[in-house]
Amino acid sequence: MKAIPHSPLEPTSLAKWFAGIIVIGYAVISLVPLAWIFMTSFRTPEDAIAYPPKIVAKPSLIGYVNLFTTRSRVGADEMAALPPPKTWYESLVREQQMILAGPSRFSDRYTNSLLIGFGSTFLSIVLGTLAAYAFSRFRVPGKDDWLFFILSTRMMPPIAIAIPVYLMFRQLGLNDTHVGLILLYTVVNLSLAVWLLQGFMDEIPKEYEEAAMVDGYTRWQAFLKVVLPQAATGIATTSIFCLIFAWNEYAFALLLTSGTAQTAPPFIPTIIGEGGLDWPAMAAGTTLFLLPVLVFTVLLRKHLLRGVTFGAIRK
């Protein structure tokens, strides 16, 4: 066999194999919980609490049906007197000796999550882009303290902020409203958004705008037509980070909302079936809730580091 010329810095192929096996092993084990949630969402409530746990179970959509509906139990005589079920999900409900009582609140909670997530992301990106541009191009007092400011706002436990915000919202009538939560999430995201966006803007050479301004653009036009298109990737990355934060946030949503504006995270743990927690329905809700984030993570993978370290590490 011919010896392959090999740089002393390049790991040997044995070393690579070893590394690969351990890393893949870790990845597979750490993904088991996620796979299990997904599988549970397609099980019947009985299979979900089988002892010992089943690896393969007959697939069922009961979890998803139970997630979106409320049901009530009826006696056998009453059941026999009912007209035959009209839809596939109604027959799934009947199989559990129950009848449909109406839609559940899950779709409302999910819509709230979407509304509040996108609303607050939009606001923090619009305001954040403007502020970041000013920080990047003009002399603004206090600019150097910004990262420190962000870090110190992150040091406040969420409950500590929730106390005065709860009182403030009560005065302003913003408790349990979409506007209240959108404003709060915007503020929490804003400092991070400004910092991340400023990093992206710093990477756009000033000469581009100066050239445009020599050609007769005003500063505002140069900002709109030259800087914004250049910053598109950075803006997209930052928006996804803001969106994920608002999507995953739990403490504020738990304490500041109850009926109308509640988002999905405080709702999912409370999905209850007969005789305890309805695991397949909860798994179904969790699957629907986690999917968008999984997609975004894959899209973001190149910029993930920058976002999760508040821009302290740039690649």
Place this chain on the structure above:
Amino acid sequence: MKPRVFTQWAQPAAAVPAANLPEPVGGNAHRASGPVSGQRPLLARQGLSDRALAWLFVGPTVALLLAFNIFPTLWTVYLSFTNYRANHPNSEVVWQGLSNYKRVLNDEAVWEHLSVTAHFLCTSIALQLVLGFGLALLLNRKFRSHSFWSTAILLPMMLAPAVVGTFWKYFFEPQYGIFNAIFRFFGASGDFTMLGSTQLSPWAIVIVDTWMWTPYVMLLLLAGLRSIPPYLYEAAEIDRASEWTKFWRITLPMVMPFILLALLFRSIENFKMFDLVDNLTNGGPGSVTELASIALKREAFEKWRTGYASAFAIILFVAIYGMSMVTVNFLNKVKQR
């Protein structure tokens, strides 16, 4: 391009990596027009002065932060000196001076919660650093498909901690949970109840937090490893340094700022940990997993002792702040070397 640690504490405006920027359309044409000699100053042609524009751009952000960030913080400070109770908004508010602070610091339960928090903080972060560093070292060997697997490993840290906590309750279930089933599969007697036993449940929250956040540490340290210039290893190779020496003399010192940064961010996050543990154990059994944040929520929103809770919150903030300052100072020292 080499990843570098950019922190305001050390090097605010570091060199701009411009290599990944697209060439502007017609950008060269402007420069080709020659030195701008007899031109009017740029300002003359603008609608608004830069100064006005700067204020206009920064204004809304500063206003929002003042209203919903600075003001509430100051209000918490004010409340911490009073006997205010949020469920009795109309009763008289009495200024109590430092008595809330004295009561918090003399409360044995508070010290209990702080020690639970300290145990959680130290064990989970130590585990995450060891596992994360190991994974980063292995991933840095760039085996085939390494980038796919590194993305797969990152997934847990992006999920909602509240939902993660809820589902781990299902996994830890003694009979039908998979955690015990896996132990039974390997022959252990799988009768232990992770969330029901006072000995095991502090470790249950450590396990879940480690599962969730090891990827974060790995991501940071991998960036650290990739920032090491290869010529250091080439020089070491020429000097016939052993692998061991290379690790202690090159790898570890060069990655140190990244390790400290991971330590900083993880310790801030875990000190104020709430959503995951609130759903996983809700502080129980008894109060063996009642972290400071969970105790704070009970005081503020269940017992409605708003003044007392505010004082507790301020104390926690000061503790987190102090801990972070120590790490940041250490980070700056390491980076200056």
